[in-house]
Amino acid sequence: MGGRFRGxxxxxxxxxxxxxxxxxxxxxxxxxxxxxxxDEPWAVEIFEQRYGVRVVHDYFSxxxxxxxxxxxxxxxxxxxxxxxxxxxxxxxxxxxxxIDPSLITNFADLDPTLQWVPEFMDGDDLYAVSxxxxxxSFAYHTGRVAGPVDTIQALWDPQFAGRxxxxxxxxxxxQLAALATGQDPNNPTDLNAIRDKLLALKDQIQVLWTSEDExxxxxxxxxxxxxxxWSGSAARTQKFFGLPVEFVIPQEGAMAWLDGWxxxxxxxxxxxxxKWIDFMLSPEFYxxxxxxxxxxxxxxLAAMAQLPEDSFNRQVLADPAVVERLVFMKPIAEEQRVRxxxxxxxxxxxxxx
Amino acid sequence: xxxxxxxxxxxxxxxxxxxxxxxxxxxPLSAMLYFSxxxxxxxxxxxxxxxxxxxxxxxxxxxxxxLTWRSIxxxxxxTAWCLVLGYPAAYALARTVKGRWRESLFLLVILxxxxxxxxxxxxxxxxxxxxxxxxxxxxxxxxxxxxxxxLFSYPAIVIGLVHAFLPYMILTTYVALQSIDERLLEAAQSxxxxxxxxxxxVVFPLSLPGVIAGVVLIFVPVIGVFMxxxxxxxxxxxxxxxxxxxxxVQAFNWPFGAALSFILLAVxxxxxxxxxxxxxxxxxx
Amino acid sequence: xxxLGGVAGRAYLALMLAFLYLPIVVMVLMxxxxxxxxxxxxxxxxxxxxxxxxxxxLLQAGLNSVLLATATMVVSTFLGTLAAxxxxxxxxxxxxxxxxxxxxxxxxxxxxLGTAMLIFFFWVGIGRGLHxxxxxxxxxxxxxxxxxxxxxxxxxxRTLEEAAYSLGANPWQTFLRVTVPVILPxxxxxxxFAFTVSFDMFVVSYFLAAPGVATLPVxxxxxxxxxxxxxxxxxxxxxxxxxxxxxxxxARLYNFAGDK
Numbered sequence: 001m002g003g004r005f006r007g008x009x010x011x012x013x014x015x016x017x018x019x020x021x022x023x024x025x026x027x028x029x030x031x032x033x034x035x036x037x038x039d040e041p042w043a044v045e046i047f048e049q050r051y052g053v054r055v056v057h058d059y060f061s062x063x064x065x066x067x068x069x070x071x072x073x074x075x076x077x078x079x080x081x082x083x084x085x086x087x088x089x090x091x092x093x094x095x096x097x098x099i100d101p102s103l104i105t106n107f108a109d110l111d112p113t114l115q116w117v118p119e120f121m122d123g124d125d126l127y128a129v130s131x132x133x134x135x136x137s138f139a140y141h142t143g144r145v146a147g148p149v150d151t152i153q154a155l156w157d158p159q160f161a162g163r164x165x166x167x168x169x170x171x172x173x174x175q176l177a178a179l180a181t182g183q184d185p186n187n188p189t190d191l192n193a194i195r196d197k198l199l200a201l202k203d204q205i206q207v208l209w210t211s212e213d214e215x216x217x218x219x220x221x222x223x224x225x226x227x228x229x230w231s232g233s234a235a236r237t238q239k240f241f242g243l244p245v246e247f248v249i250p251q252e253g254a255m256a257w258l259d260g261w262x263x264x265x266x267x268x269x270x271x272x273x274x275k276w277i278d279f280m281l282s283p284e285f286y287x288x289x290x291x292x293x294x295x296x297x298x299x300x301l302a303a304m305a306q307l308p309e310d311s312f313n314r315q316v317l318a319d320p321a322v323v324e325r326l327v328f329m330k331p332i333a334e335e336q337r338v339r340x341x342x343x344x345x346x347x348x349x350x351x352x353x
Numbered sequence: 354x355x356x357x358x359x360x361x362x363x364x365x366x367x368x369x370x371x372x373x374x375x376x377x378x379x380x381p382l383s384a385m386l387y388f389s390x391x392x393x394x395x396x397x398x399x400x401x402x403x404x405x406x407x408x409x410x411x412x413x414x415x416x417x418x419x420l421t422w423r424s425i426x427x428x429x430x431x432t433a434w435c436l437v438l439g440y441p442a443a444y445a446l447a448r449t450v451k452g453r454w455r456e457s458l459f460l461l462v463i464l465x466x467x468x469x470x471x472x473x474x475x476x477x478x479x480x481x482x483x484x485x486x487x488x489x490x491x492x493x494x495x496x497x498x499x500x501x502x503x504l505f506s507y508p509a510i511v512i513g514l515v516h517a518f519l520p521y522m523i524l525t526t527y528v529a530l531q532s533i534d535e536r537l538l539e540a541a542q543s544x545x546x547x548x549x550x551x552x553x554x555v556v557f558p559l560s561l562p563g564v565i566a567g568v569v570l571i572f573v574p575v576i577g578v579f580m581x582x583x584x585x586x587x588x589x590x591x592x593x594x595x596x597x598x599x600x601x602v603q604a605f606n607w608p609f610g611a612a613l614s615f616i617l618l619a620v621x622x623x624x625x626x627x628x629x630x631x632x633x634x635x636x637x638x
Numbered sequence: 639x640x641x642l643g644g645v646a647g648r649a650y651l652a653l654m655l656a657f658l659y660l661p662i663v664v665m666v667l668m669x670x671x672x673x674x675x676x677x678x679x680x681x682x683x684x685x686x687x688x689x690x691x692x693x694x695x696l697l698q699a700g701l702n703s704v705l706l707a708t709a710t711m712v713v714s715t716f717l718g719t720l721a722a723x724x725x726x727x728x729x730x731x732x733x734x735x736x737x738x739x740x741x742x743x744x745x746x747x748x749x750x751l752g753t754a755m756l757i758f759f760f761w762v763g764i765g766r767g768l769h770x771x772x773x774x775x776x777x778x779x780x781x782x783x784x785x786x787x788x789x790x791x792x793x794x795x796r797t798l799e800e801a802a803y804s805l806g807a808n809p810w811q812t813f814l815r816v817t818v819p820v821i822l823p824x825x826x827x828x829x830x831f832a833f834t835v836s837f838d839m840f841v842v843s844y845f846l847a848a849p850g851v852a853t854l855p856v857x858x859x860x861x862x863x864x865x866x867x868x869x870x871x872x873x874x875x876x877x878x879x880x881x882x883x884x885x886x887x888x889a890r891l892y893n894f895a896g897d898k
Contacts, residue, residue, distance in 0.1 A: 029849065029850065031849075033864075035864075035865055058849050061863055061864055064605075065602055065603055068601075068602055071605060072760070073848070073849050076848075076849045076850075077849070206505060206587065207505060207587055207588075208588050210863050211863055211864040211865060213864060213866060214863070217675050217866070221482055221483075221484060221675070221676070221677060222483060222484050223482055223483060223504070223505075338604070338606070341599075345591075345596055345599065346414070346416045348588070349416055349419070349423075349591045350416075351588045351589070352423065352507070352590075352591050353419075359728065362727075362728070363724050363728050363730055365720075366720045366723055366724035367724045367736060369720060370717040370718060370720065370780055371721075373773075373776060373777060373780070374739065374740075374742075374743070374777055376773065377755065377773045377776070377777035378742055378743055378751065379742075380758055381754035381755045381757065381758035381759070382742075382746075382750075382754050384754065384757050384758040384762075385750075385753065385754040385758070395761075396760075396761065438657075439654075441647075442650060442651055444647070445646075445647030445648065446651060449644045449648065450648065450651070456889065458651060458655070460889055461655055464878070464881065464882060465658050465662060466834055467834065467838075467878060467882075468662050468665065468874060468877065468878045468881070469838065469854060469855060469858060469877065471840060471859050471862065472665050472870060473661045473662065473665065474661075475665075475858075475862055475866070476661035476662070476664045476665040479668065479676055480660060480661060480664055484678065489678065516657065516658065516661065519658065523654075569744070569745065570744065573744070573745055573747055574747055574748055576747060577747025577750060577841075579841075580841070580859060583863075584862060594747075594749050597749060597753065601753055601845065611753070611754075614754070617749075617750060618746060618747075618750050621745065621746065621747060622745075625745050
């Protein structure tokens with residue numbers, strides 16, 4: 001009996017010790033989307049070797065999940081990537097720390113309109129550094145869909161019944177439905193019309209994807225032909241996965257988002273976090289990311305200037321007529337956000353009926 | 354004196370297990386019950402007060418009760434299929450296969466438990482999707498047949514769950530069937546009963562505890578699943594389990610998630626209350 | 639008629655086994671498929687087994703799972719065997735209640751238990767991580783251990799113990815030399831059960847996982863949702879081959895020890 005007990009305790013201790021882990025080297029904990037540049041093996045290697053540290057990634061598949069992780073894991077992450085809608089919420093809840101731009105050498109090269117974005121600030125403090133911006137819209141497989149497609153109503157077109165991929169995200173769903181019903185996506189007034197428009201997707205949607213990876217896998221497998229997607233990801237799908245897709249910014253407009261690196265409150269490695277942000281902004285990282293893999297537009301003008309002429313970002317986003325159709329995402333009130341979540345949950349349920 | 358020592362023996366032997374269960378099961382359930390009456394999460398600088406709102410929200414729209422019913426139906430469907438498919442398999446294993454074969458086949462039935470359940474579920478997506486294994490097989494056998502796309506549908510969820518839980522039913526039924534005394538069967542036959550009567554009047558009733566155990570082991574987890582509906586169900590994959598999970602992971606509305614969990618628990622307990630006398634009677638515990 | 643029943647029975651079993659093994663066969667085959675997007679037809683390659691060796695996350699998660707399952711097995715078997723012994727030996731008031739209290743972990747969906755544990759552990763400061771998962775896994779496997787060992791004990795004749803006493807053995811010796819050998823197969827089976835419950839446990843681990851600390855099922859689910867590579871298939875193939883080996887070894891042991 002004694003032997004068994006001791007054995008048991010030792011086993012428990014071994015488990016706990018190994019859980020405590022070998023934290024000899026400083027470790028930078030990054031929280032980001034999967035496959036979104038920061039976890040490129042070559043990038044991680046450069047940073048790890050340059051500063052003699054380890055970089056560990058954790059992922060989320062929606063901004064909502066990011067918020068929950070921030071709330072439930074204080075003092076764990078060093079650097080996270082929210083967008084303009086969610087930074088204000090995080091600031092309000094005291095989840096973020098102010099950033100010192102003087103520690104970031106590439107800050108000066110940022111597009112002036114993106115350096116001091118109001119949504120990233122509270123008073124005079126900067127809480128997030130603009131990194132990339134892009135568009136949420138849709139893309140289609142050029143081999144299976146006869147283009148060009150130029151309207152958002154294509155997603156509701158019966159010819160694509162059962163051939164549509166949709167992102168499982170409440171905010172984006174509401175925004176897309178708002179655009180499709182002629183409302184302001186940042187402040188829709190008729191939620192019932194939005195609910196009905198979303199319910200009309202019942203026979204359209206085949207795949208409710210939650211990650212870029214799923215999008216690529218199921219498009220490649222022929223599960224869907226046209227789907228909600230992001231501009232940078234479309235570039236990556238073309239370049240890295242070799243799938244022929246065309247990204248569409250329709251006449252009705254599309255949502256543009258701005259992602260920024262932020263440092264959570266009580267981050268273990270504040271200084272290292274600043275160095276990471278600097279590295280992420282650098283042309284050294286960005287140009288290689290976009291040319292080898294595919295990326296959204298960088299907030300760093302110097303980096304963008306170094307892109308080759310035929311890059312996706314320069315082509316699609318250089319056209320002023322297109323840029324005019326973009327609607328930048330604005331923050332929303334907490335009650336609004338919760339209402340959208342409930343609406344989307346209800347819509348998803350009614351899809352099953 | 355003897356009595357005191359006996360009491361200490363009992364306490365000493367049972368206390369460790371039950372203390373552990375208290376810490377890991379009973380206290381958490383109580384905490385969750387308390388949470389379901391809070392307005393919001395009571396930590397992280399938030400103030401929470403008591404409310405019945407979450408339970409009211411459940412009944413306000415038709416959406417939540419319908420969702421609960423959908424999950425119960427899933428449980429019933431999966432359990433029924435496991436019963437229909439698993440009982441004959443257990444019967445064949447217990448009664449028609451003998452000796453070394455029986456042990457080997459029994460092990461083969463259990464082995465899938467040791468493969469990772471998530472990878473198995475994911476493998477079903479490769480089998481069931483259009484241009485997947487099944488689709489290609491059908492095209493090969495019947496060229497010109499339309500594409501078979503079973504993935505992202507309710508049947509896909511049922512198939513994945515039946516596959517995951519079938520061994521439970523086969524196991525419990527097999528154990529019950531195996532323990533039936535041969536002499537009872539011989540006696541019945543010698544009294545002139547035909548094979549079907551022997552089965553219906555002797556074998557099946559005696560195997561019932563195993564069947565009921567299997568039903569409980571399958572139905573209870575299935576009504577709370579969220580992983581299989583997510584991976585296999587696509588747009589058909591909304592269940593009470595996925596909605597509860599979203600409250601905790603996405604919406605950070607833990608009190609509402611707790612309320613939904615308790616409503617689900619109430620449903621389960623209600624159904625089990627019907628079956629518990631059968632379980633206790635057969636002394637399975 | 640009997641013969642037909644036998645053939646039909648075997649044929650049906652074969653069909654069921656085919657159903658049970660279909661995804662497993664697919665899973666193993668995909669481990670050897672070069673395509674990272676799981677497209678058919680299969681292009682044979684071993685690259686995923688090689689790249690698995692460099693996948694720190696996956697290997698660490700696998701290691702966590704094995705260690706956690708081992709710890710669960712040890713603790714759960716110990717606690718459960720003690721309780722089973724108490725139930726077998728003694729009749730006492732409240733025994734029925736205690737036996738009934740073993741049902742919640744089985745009778746309550748894991749989703750509810752997992753979220754309840756998350757709420758309680760987070761609130762009280764136990765937090766999340768391997769220690770929290772150990773708490774959960776042991777609690778979930780305890781009822782099975784008690785049941786399996788209890789079933790073994792039911793067939794155990796007390797007179798053997800009494801005979802040992804009458805021959806002059808003290809309680810300790812009786813326990814070690816008489817009781818233990820008889821119940822050992824049951825304890826071993828219960829231990830394996832507990833190991834399996836923990837190793838394959840997804841739902842509870844999902845809610846109790848801490849950032850950077852994951853078990854294999856949780857890591858695989860994250861991968862399915864955010865970025866799946868066939869390295870997972872390679873790892874799963876290795877696991878199932880190892881389990882098959884272990885299973886055969888245990889089956890041999892069990893037989894030699896003899897049933898009954």
